[in-house]
Amino acid sequence: MATKEQFDPMMEWPSPLQGAAVTPLYHRIKEHLSLQIRSGHWQPNQEIPSEPQLCQRYGSSRGTIRRAIEDLVQQGLLYRKRGKGTFVASPKLEGSILGSYRQYMTSGPLDAQSRILRCQQLEASEDIRRLFGLDAGAMVYELERVRFVNQTPVSLQISYLPATLCPGLQERNLSAETLYALLQREYGVTFIRAEEFVEPVIADDYVASHLQIPVGSPVFLIERHSYTFERIGEVRRGHMRGDLYRYRIELR
Amino acid sequence: MATKEQFDPMMEWPSPLQGAAVTPLYHRIKEHLSLQIRSGHWQPNQEIPSEPQLCQRYGSSRGTIRRAIEDLVQQGLLYRKRGKGTFVASPKLEGSILGSYRQYMTSGPLDAQSRILRCQQLEASEDIRRLFGLDAGAMVYELERVRFVNQTPVSLQISYLPATLCPGLQERNLSAETLYALLQREYGVTFIRAEEFVEPVIADDYVASHLQIPVGSPVFLIERHSYTFERIGEVRRGHMRGDLYRYRIELR
DNA sequence: GAGTGGTCTAGACCACGTT
DNA sequence: ACGTGGTCTAGACCACTCA
Numbered sequence: 001m002a003t004k005e006q007f008d009p010m011m012e013w014p015s016p017l018q019g020a021a022v023t024p025l026y027h028r029i030k031e032h033l034s035l036q037i038r039s040g041h042w043q044p045n046q047e048i049p050s051e052p053q054l055c056q057r058y059g060s061s062r063g064t065i066r067r068a069i070e071d072l073v074q075q076g077l078l079y080r081k082r083g084k085g086t087f088v089a090s091p092k093l094e095g096s097i098l099g100s101y102r103q104y105m106t107s108g109p110l111d112a113q114s115r116i117l118r119c120q121q122l123e124a125s126e127d128i129r130r131l132f133g134l135d136a137g138a139m140v141y142e143l144e145r146v147r148f149v150n151q152t153p154v155s156l157q158i159s160y161l162p163a164t165l166c167p168g169l170q171e172r173n174l175s176a177e178t179l180y181a182l183l184q185r186e187y188g189v190t191f192i193r194a195e196e197f198v199e200p201v202i203a204d205d206y207v208a209s210h211l212q213i214p215v216g217s218p219v220f221l222i223e224r225h226s227y228t229f230e231r232i233g234e235v236r237r238g239h240m241r242g243d244l245y246r247y248r249i250e251l252r
Numbered sequence: 253m254a255t256k257e258q259f260d261p262m263m264e265w266p267s268p269l270q271g272a273a274v275t276p277l278y279h280r281i282k283e284h285l286s287l288q289i290r291s292g293h294w295q296p297n298q299e300i301p302s303e304p305q306l307c308q309r310y311g312s313s314r315g316t317i318r319r320a321i322e323d324l325v326q327q328g329l330l331y332r333k334r335g336k337g338t339f340v341a342s343p344k345l346e347g348s349i350l351g352s353y354r355q356y357m358t359s360g361p362l363d364a365q366s367r368i369l370r371c372q373q374l375e376a377s378e379d380i381r382r383l384f385g386l387d388a389g390a391m392v393y394e395l396e397r398v399r400f401v402n403q404t405p406v407s408l409q410i411s412y413l414p415a416t417l418c419p420g421l422q423e424r425n426l427s428a429e430t431l432y433a434l435l436q437r438e439y440g441v442t443f444i445r446a447e448e449f450v451e452p453v454i455a456d457d458y459v460a461s462h463l464q465i466p467v468g469s470p471v472f473l474i475e476r477h478s479y480t481f482e483r484i485g486e487v488r489r490g491h492m493r494g495d496l497y498r499y500r501i502e503l504r
Numbered sequence: 505g506a507g508t509g510g511t512c513t514a515g516a517c518c519a520c521g522t523t
Numbered sequence: 524a525c526g527t528g529g530t531c532t533a534g535a536c537c538a539c540t541c542a
Contacts, residue, residue: 050528084522315532335507507540
């Protein structure tokens with residue numbers, strides 16, 4: 001049961017512009033619920049108010065409330081459990097569509113690890129500044145890692161994060177959990193969605209040595225932009241072994 | 253207006269198993285509508301019966317009908333126009349998510365062409381048979397093409413199709429339109445969805461010469477499986493220039 | 505003005521999980 | 524027994540398109 005209902009900072013309803021509103025009611029409710037989630041006011045896996053409670057809050061019927069919730073479930077922001085309640089989804093991002101693994105030598109349990117090569121604060125280069133929308137001289141964290149699955153190196157990646165987003169990042173233990181999980185827990189930063197750009201390239205000396213493959217092997221070059229509540233929070237550039245991974249894409 | 257309503261071969265309702273049915277009504281209606289579309293009984297861009305008509309046919313309320321239709325719209329099988337009606341969607345597949353083009357020299361209108369290298373009937377190799385689920389000795393069409401955009405070669409691909417699906421394919425004009433459009437029009441074959449597997453590889457002599465790139469350049473190797481009404485209808489293997497295309501993938 | 509889809513309501517019964 | 528989400532109904536009013 002969601003018990004702490006009163007003191008919502010953003011909870012104002014009916015919305016001020018209601019009179020002249022042309023957007024459908026369920027649409028505005030959807031936006032309002034979405035705001036609670038994306039802003040982090042409702043945390044992942046937290047239960048949200050039940051349908052009857054939301055009906056009362058928004059002063060609308062159950063059908064309208066359900067319509068709003070169904071859209072958010074569709075978007076992946078919420079999930080429901082019959083007989084239990086409705087909950088905030090924890091975004092996957094990490095490895096979701098990323099790579100359907102081709103073949104593991106052992107089909108036993110996979111252990112994922114990462115080795116940190118570098119974690120430092122520095123002035124953002126121009127292209128990174130442009131992506132984040134930062135001014136000249138702004139600081140970012142640069143984090144370079146090699147990811148391992150079952151002791152096999154599978155990708156080499158550099159992440160950039162605005163320094164203001166996660167002060168003191170270099171003191172954290174970055175190899176114990178995913179970066180996203182750490183940012184969520186320690187800084188309250190939740191990533192909502194991400195966008196990847198993928199192209200094929202040839203492994204140079206540096207990449208080849210870290211991935212333990214021959215120079216000249218084909219690899220994926222992946223640039224990922226991860227977004228928090230309507231703002232880019234991370235830019236990641238990674239090389240991923242082409243002999244171990246491939247993308248699977250559904251077309252409709 | 254959809255006028256020819258009576259003589260639907262598959263139109264039987266209520267469904268025979270209705271008594272013991274445990275699946276929701278809107279779900280069964282959805283399946284039934286979906287069948288009309290995927291079987292080709294309702295053709296792309298054809299108007300389907302209006303909501304009141306469907307209410308009467310299925311003997312259910314408008315809310316239930318709408319729920320079924322909304323799901324199919326979501327799936328991309330239908331589209332709606334306010335004040336006009338509901339229509340069967342024509343599947344995209346061709347080039348949809350395929351490649352977000354990086355940069356064209358001229359940003360003028362793109363003209364797409366393809367040069368047919370080979371179109372012949374032959375015995376299917378074992379891996380092709382396995383994908384289609386065909387017996388030994390079964391025949392397939394093999395179609396090799398180079399695709400051009402603005403006179404620039406962008407991909408080299410080989411398509412395989414079961415010979416029974418499109419008899420006489422080699423006599424058709426294959427360079428005038430997309431393969432999917434031709435199959436739809438001439439053979440009534442509609443592709444519903446497709447699945448792509450993408451990996452990075454190095455261009456060999458053959459690929460490089462057709463794509464007019466240096467040997468050893470990084471390219472995408474793409475295997476696509478296209479599905480008709482619950483059956484694989486095409487297997488396509490293509491090499492796409494990595495210097496001109498990249499994939500864009502949304503993660504949520 | 506008649507027909508279409510888009511929104512919204514108020515109520516009902518059900519299946520499920522918890523207590 | 525109670526609260527949750529899942530399904531379904533019957534009716535209402537609206538915005539849009541077309542004749």
